[in-house]
C-alpha cells in the first residue's frame with residue numbers, strides 16, 4: 001500500500017489521507033467507522049458498481065460496526081444533474097443521516113462528483129470518503145475536493161469545494177472496468193504528466209502495454225504518482241486562485257467537445273483530443289516543439305485514445321460551449337498551455353494564457 005496525506009495550510013489539522021493498494025475495503029470500512037462513531041453511513045454508488053462492490057463494502061462496514069445503507073442512482077454522466085442530486089439528498093434525510101453521519105462515494109468520477117456534492121450540501125456539509133473504482137477517479141477526480149453537477153449543458157457549472165477525509169483507491173476494482181473507460185481515465189494521467197512532470201511522461205511512453213493491465217504494479221505507481229502531483233498543487237491552491245488552473249489543461253476544449261458530443265465522447269476521450277488541440281495552439285502561441293506534439297499523439301494512440309475531433313462535431317457548437325466555460329475571465333478565454341512536455345507556460349503571477357477565439361475555431365476547422 002502506498003499512502004500520503006494532503007494537508008491544507010494554514011490548518012494542517014484539515015487533511016485528506018490517500019491510500020493506493022489492493023484489498024483496501026476493510027481498511028476503508030474501519031476508517032469510516034472511526035469517523036462516524038455511532039452515526040449512520042450512506043454508501044453512494046451507481047447501479048453498475050453497486051452490484052459489483054456494494055455488498056462487499058457493506059459487509060466490511062457492518063463488521064466494523066456502524067449502520068450503513070447503500071443508495072444508488074443510474075450509471076453515467078447523464079445522472080450528474082439536480083434531479084438525481086435531489087433524490088440522493090432526499091434519501092439521506094429518509095435514512096436519518098445526521099450531522100456526524102458519513103458519505104462514502106464508491107465508484108467513478110460521476111459518483112464522486114455527485115456524492116461529494118450531496119455530502120457538501122447535507123446539513124451544510126458532512127464528512128465523506130472516496131473509494132474510486134475507475135482509472136480516472138484514482139488518478140484525478142477523487143483528489144482535490146471539487147464536486148459538481150452539470151446544468152443546461154454546461155459541465156460542472158454548479159458545485160462546491162468539499163474535501164474528502166480520505167481516499168482509498170483499491171486497484172482490485174479495476175479488473176471489471178470496461179476497456180474504453182479504462183483508457184479514458186489514462187487521458188488524465190497523460191494530462192498531468194504533460195503539464196507537470198517530463199519524467200512521468202517518459203515512463204508512460206516506455207510502459208508499453210503495462211498501463212492497460214489492471215494488475216500491473218506500474219499502473220498503481222503511475223496512478224499514485226499522478227494523484228500525488230495533483231495533491232501537491234491542490235494543497236498549495238485549494239480554491240483555484242492560481243496554480244490549480246494548470247490542472248485544467250485540456251479541459252476547456254475538452255468539456256466543450258464532451259458537451260457538444262451529447263454523450264458520444266467519454267470525458268477522458270474528450271480530454272485526449274483536447275490535449276492535442278491545445279498543444280497545437282501552444283505550438284502556435286508558445287513555441288511548443290513539434291517533436292513533443294508527435295510524442296503526445298503517439299502516447300495517446302498507444303493507450304487506445306482518440307486524438308482528432310470526431311467528424312460529426314460542429315466547430316460553432318463546440319465554440320459556443322467554450323464561450324460559456326466557467327473558467328473564462330471577463331469574456332477572455334484563458335488556457336493552461338505547456339511550453340514543452342512536463343512544463344507549463346507561466347508568466348509572472350499568471351498560470352494561464354489568453355487565447356484568441358479565432359485561433360480555436362481555426363483549430364477546430366482543421367485550418
Ligand SMILES: NC(=O)c1ccc[n+]([C@@H]2O[C@H](COP(=O)([O-])OP(=O)(O)OC[C@H]3O[C@@H](n4cnc5c(N)ncnc54)[C@H](O)[C@@H]3O)[C@@H](O)[C@H]2O)c1
Nearest residue numbers: 048075076108109110111133134136141146173176177267
Ligand atoms: N472532481 C474532479 O476533480 C474531476 C476531475 C476529473 C473528472 N471529473 C468528472 O469525472 C467524471 C468521469 O469519471 P469516470 O470516467 O470515472 O466516469 P463514471 O463514474 O461514469 O464511470 C464510468 C463507467 O464505468 C462504470 N464503472 C465504474 N467503476 C467500475 C468498475 N470498477 N467496474 C466496472 N464498471 C465500473 C460506471 O458505472 C460508469 O458506467 C466526469 O463527470 C468528470 O467531469 C471530476
